[in-house]
Amino acid sequence: MNHATTPLLLLPGLMNDARIWNPLTTALAGERTVHVAPTHLHDRIAESARDAIAAMPAGAFAVAGFSLGGYVAQEVCRQAGSRIAGLGLLSTGARADTEEAKQVRQRMIQAVEGAEGTGTGTATFGQVAQGFATRIVHASRLQDRELLNLLFDMASTVGSQGFVQQQRAAMNRMDTRDLLPRMHAPALVVCGREDQITPFSLSQEMASLLPDAELVAVAEAGHMAILEQPATVVSALVRWLGRVDGAMICRGDGVAAV
The missing domain is CATH 3.40.50.1820 (Alpha/Beta hydrolase fold, catalytic domain)
Incomplete structure (x- = not known):
């Protein structure tokens, strides 16, 4: 080195x-x-x-x-x-974050945690993670399965609890x-x-x-x-x-x- x-x-x-x-x-x-x-x-x-x-x-x-x-x-x-x-x-x-951005994050947190805040919304988290694809990659990469699979696998590793903590950190930065x-x-x-x-x-x-x-x-x-x-x-x-x-x-x- x-x-x-x-x-x-x-x-x-x-x-x-x-x-x-x-x-x-x-x-x-x-x-x-x-x-x-x-x-x-x-x-x-x-x-x-x-x-x-x-x-x-x-x-x-x-x-x-x-x-x-x-x-x-x-x-x-x-x-x-x-x-x-x-x-x-x-x-x-x-x-x-603007107030509007904070509200968007809060809605995603609520979707993941479940309507009653039970923290059991893992399926919803998967939907949220997959739904990000159309917004976070260039249009030419929307059929790149290797890239999309990596993004989803990383999201799964972070998990719903990690995602919620990240969103709360971002909205209060x-x-x-x-x-x-x-x-x-x-x-x-x-x-x-x-x-x-x-x-x-x-x-x-x-x-x-x-x-x-x-x-x-x-x-x-x-x-x-x-x-x-x-x-x-x-x-x-x-x-x-x-x-x-x-x-x-x-x-x-x-x-x-x-």
């Missing part, structure tokens, strides 16, 4: 497990310390961020979050700002637009051009607020750009990590040995 590489924290999105990051972790195999932290164990963004930080080695590290994981990544920066060597934000945003201008580490913002969940305008906004950000628009991709167009997204992430490592060396910071 290269001793001049920065440890990397990765955070999955809604109904995703560590496999959402497989294109990147496969490309980085053996190159640096990489930890994928779950985002479905708590119903508060701050708690998920706290646990993720605790899992990282001492010293500086880079963090990248996908979708819901992007909200957690920004909270990681809030909690551990002095340790953040780089910030990657994929298919996400910096704004808090903070607006982080005040934080981003203070993040002077190398940053990367990535979004699919046809993302219906977190539109490209949200990525443009984040990139404009970050002092040192590259903005990458991924053609022919929806919300799941990292799985729909992995070569493009991984190339951008590897380029970003090169900037992070270079900045650490130039600053003379002690990059954790790996």
Whole structure:
């Protein structure tokens, strides 16, 4: 392993497990310390961020979050700002939920938990998970059974309880637009051009607020750009990590040995 590489924290999105990051972790195999932290164990963004930080080695590290994981990544920066060597934000945003968005999430929670809050709505959860497909992938991928099966299998791994906790965490998250201008580490913002969940305008906004950000628009991709167009997204992430490592060396910071 290269001793001049920065440890990397990765955070999955809604109904995703560590496999959402497989294109990147496969490309980085053996190159640096990489930890994928779950985002479905708590119903508060701050708690998920706290646990993720605790899992990282001492010293500086880079963090990248996908979708819901992007909200957690920004909270990681809030909690551990002095340790953040780089910030990657994929298919996400910096704004808090609108009241309308909160109501949509609450309806999904109620559907999953059941009308009486019994928590037995696993079949309904399966329907919810499958129903997301038409919104989270590009139209050209709607017949990609391998991709759709992976999305459903990840959702099944997270489970109905994890899904509910993720939705509650998302609906109560903070607006982080005040934080981003203070993040002077190398940053990367990535979004699919046809993302219906977190539109490209949200990525443009984040990139404009970050002092040192590259903005990458991924053609022919929806919300799941990292799985729909992995070569493009991984190339951008590897380029970003090169900037992070270079900045650490130039600053003379002690990059954790790996």
